[in-house]
Amino acid sequence: QVELSESGGGSVQAGGSLTLSCEASMHISGTYCLGWFRQGPGKARERVAAMPPGSGTTYYADSVKGRFTISRDTAKNTLVLQMNTLKPEDTAMYYCAARLYFGGGSECASGPQGYNFWGQGTQVTVSS
Numbered sequence: 626q627v628e629l630s631e632s633g634g635g636s637v638q639a640g641g642s643l644t645l646s647c648e649a650s651m652h653i654s655g656t657y658c659l660g661w662f663r664q665g666p667g668k669a670r671e672r673v674a675a676m677p678p679g680s681g682t683t684y685y686a687d688s689v690k691g692r693f694t695i696s697r698d699t700a701k702n703t704l705v706l707q708m709n710t711l712k713p714e715d716t717a718m719y720y721c722a723a724r725l726y727f728g729g730g731s732e733c734a735s736g737p738q739g740y741n742f743w744g745q746g747t748q749v750t751v752s753s
Contacts, residue, residue: 719747
C-alpha cells in the first residue's frame with residue numbers, strides 16, 4: 626500500500642520561502658510519477674509540479690515556474706518542493722501525490738484526476 630505524508634507547511638510573508646517534504650512508503654525511484662498539487666480556498670485542486678521516475682524531466686504550472694523546484698531524495702524516499710518568492714496567491718493546502726507510471730510520455734503531467742495516491746496535505750499561508 627502506498628502511503629504519503631507531507632510536512633513543512635506554515636505561514637510566511639510574501640517574498641519568503643518554504644520547503645515541503647513528502648515521505649513515501651514505497652521506493653520513489655521505482656515506477657511512480659510523483660507530484661505536488663494544491664487547493665486554494667474556493668478553488669479546484671491543481672497540479673503544481675510533477676516528475677516521472679528515473680528522469681530529470683519536470684513539469685511545472687505556469688504560475689510557479691522559476692519560483693518552485695521539485696526534487697527527490699531517493700536515499701530518504703522523500704519528495705521535496707522548494708518554494709521561493711512566495712505570493713499570497715500561493716496560499717493553499719498542498720498535497721503530495723503518486724500514480725503508477727506506464728512510460729507514456731507526459732502522463733505525469735496529468736491533472737489530479739490522474740493520480741490515485743494522496744497524502745493528507747499541509748497548509749501554506751502567505752501573507753502580504
